[in-house]
Amino acid sequence: MLLGFKTELHPTNQQKTLLAKHAGVARHAWNWGLWLTKNILKHNSSNPDSQLFFPTAIDLHKLLVAMVKPLNSWYYEVSKTAPQYALRHLSLAWKRCFTKVSGQPRFKKKGRDDSFTLDGSISVGFNRIKLPRIGWVKTFEILPDNVTPKSVTISRKADRWFISFKMEKETQITDFSVDVVGVDLGIKSLATLSTGKVFPGGKSYRKLEAKLSRLQYLNRHQVKFSNNWKKAQLKIARLHTKVADIRKDTLQKLTTYLAKNHGIIVIEDLNVSGMMSNHKLAKAVADMGFYEFRRQLQYKCQLYGSKLIVVDRWFPSSKTCSRCGQIKESLSLSERVFNCEHCNFSCDRDLNAALNLAMAGSESYAPLTRTPVTACGLDNADVAR
Structure with a gap:
């Protein structure tokens, strides 16, 4: 390829x-x-x-x-x-x-x-x-x-x-340690896998935002197109490049790990443009780079012989209980722990969504008999922890 x-x-x-x-x-x-x-x-x-x-x-x-x-x-x-x-x-x-x-x-x-x-x-x-x-x-x-x-x-x-x-470059087939994995993308942490691993985001813009704001403020007092103005513009451009490089490096390492070690990778078809229209979430969403994550994962799955499955964006991965399949009517963003009133199942919200995505992508998935834990190598005790 x-x-x-x-x-x-x-x-x-x-x-x-x-x-x-x-x-x-x-x-x-x-x-x-x-x-x-x-x-x-x-x-x-x-x-x-x-x-x-x-x-x-x-x-x-x-x-x-x-x-x-x-x-x-x-x-x-x-x-x-x-x-x-x-x-x-x-x-x-x-x-x-x-x-x-x-x-x-x-x-x-x-x-x-x-x-x-x-x-x-x-x-x-x-x-x-x-x-x-x-x-x-x-x-x-x-x-x-x-x-x-x-x-x-x-x-x-x-x-x-x-x-x-x-x-x-020839396709590099590797031995996959996990057959099916669900990946739930988020703002608090970049990716939560159904295996229990959590990958924090680089959040480079959030870390360097104060420094960038300071440089832009000082640049306001420079005479436009003067030597000092050009030096200030170069410092700002270098800082923007550093922010982009940190974000890209984080995504490259994560997507390479997923494509090399997992046979089937299941993600959601996120409406990134719709999320960017929300002024309360736009900065955090842009800092994570969801579109770049999917773009890199697509060609790396072809390179390493793994398979990428994109689930419909209306799939209720966060509202569905990964044990019994009961769907909640509403779930606010502030609720970080998923609690099922039907079977008293409780686990992290992002992990529950990743487990549901793994079930949706596995070949043995059946909506009426929900047994997600065996597909990902976890039992109920591991999920509860």
């Missing part, structure tokens, strides 16, 4: 300038193409009798070569593939918009999400990679052997440059 590989570059000062030029050309081509396509859409909507026409990525590149490149000589200082891929990505963004997968593409701003894509004569060495028009660039870690990527994507976060490309 194809997997993405991403690592940090270690460029020289001259190479940093070239990388910034490539990112600038790609951004300029994107913004120019977006401006042109928006004008075409506006013209088509105001003239319904006229023949509808929307340019493809090839049409946009032909117009770019004829109209933009002669007026901007700095286009010739970088690889020609940087603006080409920018227009391809713009065309793909419009297709996603027309199919109502995402909203309209937006104009890009310098210093925010700078990236570009290159192809051509690319060679991979031990700890360096050769890029068109840039040359050999060192990396901070050893690169995979026997890999010749057709294209690479280079991006910048704060003052650090990263490179990513696709490579083929």
Whole structure:
């Protein structure tokens, strides 16, 4: 299967300038193409009798070569593939918009999400990679052997440059210690497994929120675009990157552990966008990264040979008793312990939900004869503890 590989570059000062030029050309081509396509859409909507026409990525590149490149000589200082891929990505963004997968593409701003894509004569060495028009660039870690990527994507976060490309990797079948496991995601703890294990979330934003707020407050008094303002902006960008890296590292370790050691993983189809609309929960939900958890788990299950089952979001995992199957009418978020009035069963709320998810995903699951404890290797005494 194809997997993405991403690592940090270690460029020289001259190479940093070239990388910034490539990112600038790609951004300029994107913004120019977006401006042109928006004008075409506006013209088509105001003239319904006229023949509808929307340019493809090839049409946009032909117009770019004829109209933009002669007026901007700095286009010739970088690889020609940087603006080409920018227009391809713009065309793909419009297709996603027309199919109502995402909203309209937006104009890009310098210093925010700078990236570009290159192809051509690319060679991979031990700890360096050769890029068109840039040359050999060192990396901070050893690169995979026997890999010749057709294209690479280079991006910048704060003052650090990263490179990513696709490579083929064989499926790694491992011996699973647990056949079926239910995973209940939450805000108090990131994940509670039906085996009884609890994984706390990184909560990186919550830990660094005060420091970030302090830096943003001090930045208010700087003169915009001055040297001190740029230094403050760089400190804020570095702190944002640190928050994202801590969150990503926590999710990578958790999803790898689940995919390697469990044959069937059962999770809920959470309505993350609906949870984000609640202003009381939005910050905590975003700090956990539920969508990223599911995205990583999907491809890692394919890599390690495990199976991922996504249960419907209306499945009452928290309100259902994992012993007798009785469903409560209401259960508030403040109730952290599940108490069943029918069979006097009591256990942690998240653990009870994880047990129900494990039953829903097991092949021996039967709604009328609920025996969840044997599927997860727990007995009633273990659950009670």
